[in-house]
Amino acid sequence: MKALYPDIITTVGIIFLIILELFLPSFDLIGFLGFLISFISGVLAIKYSLAGYRFNEWLLDINAFSLFLKGVIYILTSFVIFSSVSFFKSKKTFLENVYTFLLISLGLSIMVSSKNLAVILSGLELASISMYISVGMLRDDYVSKEASFKYLVLGSMATAFFGIGSAFYIGATSHLGIISVSVNHNTAFALASLFLFIAFALKVSAAPFHFWTPDAYEGAPTSTTAFISTVPKIGFYAVIFLLASYIFPITNNFSYIVGIVGVISMFWGNLVAYAQNSAKRMLAYSSIGHAGYFLIGFSRYNPLSVSSTIFYVIVYAFATAGAFLVLSILEKNQSWTHDMNNYKALYKKSPFLAAALALFLFALIGIPPFATFVGKLGIFLGLVNSNAWFFAILFVIGSVIAAGYYLKLIVYMFFKEPVAEDNMSLSLNLFDTIGISAFLVAVFFFGIFPNVLFDIILKDMFHG
Amino acid sequence: MLNQIAFYLFGSISIICGLGVVSASNPIYVVLWLLGALIAISGIFFSAGAELLGALQLMVYVVAIAVFYILIITAVPWRKLHKNEQHNRLIGVTVLPFIALLYVEAFIVGISGVSITKNKIIETITKNYGNAEVIGIKLFSTYFWAFELMSVLLLISMIGAILLGRKEEKTYD
Numbered sequence: 001m002k003a004l005y006p007d008i009i010t011t012v013g014i015i016f017l018i019i020l021e022l023f024l025p026s027f028d029l030i031g032f033l034g035f036l037i038s039f040i041s042g043v044l045a046i047k048y049s050l051a052g053y054r055f056n057e058w059l060l061d062i063n064a065f066s067l068f069l070k071g072v073i074y075i076l077t078s079f080v081i082f083s084s085v086s087f088f089k090s091k092k093t094f095l096e097n098v099y100t101f102l103l104i105s106l107g108l109s110i111m112v113s114s115k116n117l118a119v120i121l122s123g124l125e126l127a128s129i130s131m132y133i134s135v136g137m138l139r140d141d142y143v144s145k146e147a148s149f150k151y152l153v154l155g156s157m158a159t160a161f162f163g164i165g166s167a168f169y170i171g172a173t174s175h176l177g178i179i180s181v182s183v184n185h186n187t188a189f190a191l192a193s194l195f196l197f198i199a200f201a202l203k204v205s206a207a208p209f210h211f212w213t214p215d216a217y218e219g220a221p222t223s224t225t226a227f228i229s230t231v232p233k234i235g236f237y238a239v240i241f242l243l244a245s246y247i248f249p250i251t252n253n254f255s256y257i258v259g260i261v262g263v264i265s266m267f268w269g270n271l272v273a274y275a276q277n278s279a280k281r282m283l284a285y286s287s288i289g290h291a292g293y294f295l296i297g298f299s300r301y302n303p304l305s306v307s308s309t310i311f312y313v314i315v316y317a318f319a320t321a322g323a324f325l326v327l328s329i330l331e332k333n334q335s336w337t338h339d340m341n342n343y344k345a346l347y348k349k350s351p352f353l354a355a356a357l358a359l360f361l362f363a364l365i366g367i368p369p370f371a372t373f374v375g376k377l378g379i380f381l382g383l384v385n386s387n388a389w390f391f392a393i394l395f396v397i398g399s400v401i402a403a404g405y406y407l408k409l410i411v412y413m414f415f416k417e418p419v420a421e422d423n424m425s426l427s428l429n430l431f432d433t434i435g436i437s438a439f440l441v442a443v444f445f446f447g448i449f450p451n452v453l454f455d456i457i458l459k460d461m462f463h464g
Numbered sequence: 465m466l467n468q469i470a471f472y473l474f475g476s477i478s479i480i481c482g483l484g485v486v487s488a489s490n491p492i493y494v495v496l497w498l499l500g501a502l503i504a505i506s507g508i509f510f511s512a513g514a515e516l517l518g519a520l521q522l523m524v525y526v527v528a529i530a531v532f533y534i535l536i537i538t539a540v541p542w543r544k545l546h547k548n549e550q551h552n553r554l555i556g557v558t559v560l561p562f563i564a565l566l567y568v569e570a571f572i573v574g575i576s577g578v579s580i581t582k583n584k585i586i587e588t589i590t591k592n593y594g595n596a597e598v599i600g601i602k603l604f605s606t607y608f609w610a611f612e613l614m615s616v617l618l619l620i621s622m623i624g625a626i627l628l629g630r631k632e633e634k635t636y637d
Contacts, residue, residue, distance in 0.1 A: 011616065018623075058609040094627055103620050110613060122610040126617045133624035148628065 003048055003055035003062040006041035006070055007113075010106045013037035017099045025095055031085035034098040035078045038105060042074030045109075049460070059116040059177075065460035069238050070109040072314055076231050076321065077105040083325050083435025084223030090332045093137045093221055100134040101227055103127075108235030115178045117166040120239060124162065127235065128155050128203070131228050135220040147219025154212040158202035165195030169247075178246050190251045196243055197258065204236045206291045207265030217284035222331050225280065226324030229287050230317035237294055237313045241306060241461075244298045259299030259391050266292025266398040273405045280327055280338040282405060283320070286364060289402055290316055296395050297379040305382020307457050312375025314453065315446050316364075319372060322439030323360040326353055329432050343409060345418035350426040354413045356436050361406040363443045366399060371446035374454075467511050474507035491537050499530045516599060532622075536629060 013033070021030055049067035056062070081101055088097050107127030111120050132155060136148025166176070172189035173181045183189045198209065205213040217225045248254045269289030276282040297309030330336050330346075330353065347354035363370035376399060383392035446453050481504060484497030502525045509518035603611050 014616070018619075059606055060609055096623060096627060100620070103616070106616070107613075110609070118607065119610045119613075122613045122617065126613060126620070129617065129624065130620055133620065133627065136628050145628070 001055065003053040003067060004060075005048070006045040006067075006074060007106060007109055009041045009044070010037060010074070010102055010109070013041075014099050014102050014106065017102070021095055021099075027085055027089045027095060027098075030095060030098050031081060031088075034102055035081045035085075038074045038081065038102055039078035042071045042078060044071075045074060046071035049456070059119050060113050061115045062113045063460065063463075065457075065463075066113040066238070068456055068460055069112045069234060072317075073105050073108050073112075073231055073234055076234075076317055077101055077227070079435060079438055080223065080227045080231070080321055080325070083432060083438075084226065084328060086429055086431055087223045087328045087332060088221070091221060092139055094139065097134060097137050097221070097224065100130045100137075103130040104134070104227070105231060108232055111235045112238040115242060117162075117169065117176050117178065121159075121162055121166065123235075124203075124239075125159060127232055128159065131155070131232065134224050134228065135216055137224065138219075138221050141219075143219040144221070145219075147216045151212050151216040154202065154209075158199045158209075161195045161202065162199035165192050165199060168192035168195065178242050180246055181250070183250060190254070193243070193247045193251050193254055194257070196247065197240075197261075200236055200240050200243070201261055201291075201295070204233060204240070204291045204294070205288050206261050206295055207268040207288060208261065210265065210269070210288045210291075213288055214281050214284045217287070218278065218281050222280065222324055222328035225284075226321045226328060229284070229324065230321040233291075233294075234313055234317055237298075237310065240295075240298055241310060244301055244306065248298075249301055255299045255301075258295055259388070262292045262295030262297075262299060263391070263394050263398070264292070265289065265295065266395070267401070268292075270398055270402040270405070273402075274408075276405075277340055278338045279340060279343060279409055280324075282409065283323060283327070286402070286406070287320060289398070290320075290364075292398065293376070293379065293395065296391050297382070299391060300383060300386040300388050302382040302386040303458075303462060304385060305379050307454070307461055308375050308378020308382060310457055310461065311450070311454055312372060312379065315371035315375060315443060318439050318442045318446075319360050319363040319370070322436060322443065323357060323364070325432075325436060325439065326357040326360065329353060329428065329436070330426065333426060340409070340412055341419060343412045344416040346413040348418065350428060352428065352433065353426065353436075356440060358410045358413060359440060360443070361410055363447075365403045365406050369444065369447050371443055371450060371453075374447065374450040470511035471508060474504045474511060477501075478504035478508065492534075495530060495533045495537065498533070499526060502526045502530065528618075532625070536625060 014037075017030055017033060017037075020033070024030075045067050049064045049071055052064050053067065054063050081098060085098075104127045107123045107125070107130065110123030111127065112123075114120055114123070132148055132152040135151050136145050138144035168188045169192035170176055172183055172186050172192055175181065202209040217229055220228065244258070248258060266289050269285045269287070269292060273282050273285035273289065276285060294309050294313060297305050297312065327338065330342075331338070336342055346357075359370075363372050366372045366376045380392055380395060383389075383395065478501050481497050481501035485494055485501060488494045488497055502521065506518045506521035506526065509515075509521055
């Protein structure tokens with residue numbers, strides 16, 4: 001029962017915040033309480049995970065690994081809430097933004113703590129619907145509303161795919177739980193795996209299903225982009241890991257479908273990112289490219305590549321959230337448009353922000369001192385171990401291609417002359433500095449001591 | 465005998481209300497016709513002996529969803545939603561073949577007894593779970609957590625509908 005405490009605390013906290021907001025509509029208070037609720041839940045979840053608690057009723061299957069993922073989700077949520085309150089205040093978004101973040105993390109934490117398709121669907125829907133809402137939260141902003149609607153329509157497609165996939169799954173196996181089943185050459189089962197895979201490929205914005213991503217990420221308030229482009233990925237890839245361990249290996253050659261979607265997504269995201277003029281949109285395409293890396297990591301069920309993909313997803317979440325949060329701090333300046341020209345000579349205006357953004361971008365390239373390098377190396381070695389040379393080589397080529405557009409932004413920030421009539425001043429308050437520094441420390445720390453995170457993942461991941 | 469009379473009564477009411485839904489042009493009238501149709505359908509369920517399904521139909525569709533429709537209509541500028549003749553005809557012509565196809569497909573599947581499962585699992589499930597007791601026990605024991613989560617989901621959907629449908633200073637025409 002104790003293993004449920006983090007979720008119960010969050011649920012009660014959300015209801016409390018909804019009521020409190022009626023009487024005390026203040027961003028500082030609601031934001032601080034939201035930060036506190038999710039931080040406490042996260043720390044509790046990590047503590048219970050290390051103590052090895054489990055819970056196996058009501059179709060939940062909470063073990064040490066899912067508690068660990070819950071902990072990461074809640075702690076990341078608390079960090080993002082902490083560093084986005086001042087952005088929301090300056091943009092005057094709706095106050096509901098804080099607890100939609102909490103609701104998303106609640107849905108995700110339900111999703112990672114079950115192996116039953118019905119419970120996964122309920123968690124997925126709670127997270128997705130809250131995401132559609134939080135994208136459209138900018139007041140008087142047409143692009144934000146359009147992004148929200150586009151995301152709603154295409155996200156509902158994913159739900160429909162999930163539903164039809166579950167129907168075929170129960171038809172083929174007569175179970176609703178994801179367990180090891182033995183079916184031979186069953187068309188219904190193959191269709192079930194295909195539809196479930198498409199549903200999650202849509203959710204993680206892999207390439208043939210990525211059309212909502214750039215618009216939704218660009219239209220959303222930038223802190224919300226920092227949240228929805230990172231934290232939900234942890235939950236989605238945890239479910240894809242479940243599918244990859246039980247469902248994908250059964251159908252012959254299904255791993256090629258996963259790998260090929262990954263390759264298309266990687267090249268499409270990384271190549272189209274070069275054509276973008278807006279840094280925010282470029283990072284959106286970068287997240288499509290990363291979806292490709294992660295799917296390639298799951299294309300073979302090899303303990304090394306699968307565990308390092310989960311590791312990579314977590315550290316990628318820290319790096320991308322950090323980069324988007326830097327963008328959100330810049331956007332507090334009213335005339336900021338995220339056009340590349342705005343970034344010219346940023347280091348003169350704000351050395352801290354320019355350095356932080358550059359470090360996050362280096363982390364996304366995957367340069368050695370940063371944690372993402374460990375993830376990339378692990379995926380590559382895992383693919384080589386399972387003799388998937390084709391995917392391993394394409395993975396390296398894709399990663400090298402990606403380096404260019406990150407470097408382009410860094411060149412703009414450090415080596416370009418500023419635009420002449422440019423006299424905008426950048427304000428940086430204490431909370432922003434602390435928030436960004438926390439993300440930077442995480443990206444560095446897990447790069448220098450990857451074993452801290454990796455040991456927990458390896459210990460719990462395969463003994464669920 | 466009484467059952468049959470009730471079935472034909474509610475069936476004809478639901479057909480009339482359904483025709484009202486597609487022919488009325490004012491959105492408020494459409495919702496009212498829809499409400500009538502939904503109530504009549506729950507009557508059909510009751511007359512067929514499926515009390516739980518009828519009660520769920522009443523609670524979920526009639527109370528919750530129809531109220532949502534009305535809420536949304538009050539939230540958006542509904543005077544613009546008046547359908548015009550041309551629009552209706554286009555929808556009818558494009559959608560009709562697909563609906564016809566759906567009915568033909570359902571008919572064929574029903575006649576031939578095609579099933580994607582091996583041992584007619586779905587049929588046994590519907591046979592076993594046919595009464596309210598089993599569903600209730602399932603819902604409040606095995607599916608307890610998912611069921612409770614749905615209440616949070618409905619709450620946030622309502623909040624979201626209000627927020628996104630809220631009138632703003634700027635309009636985008």
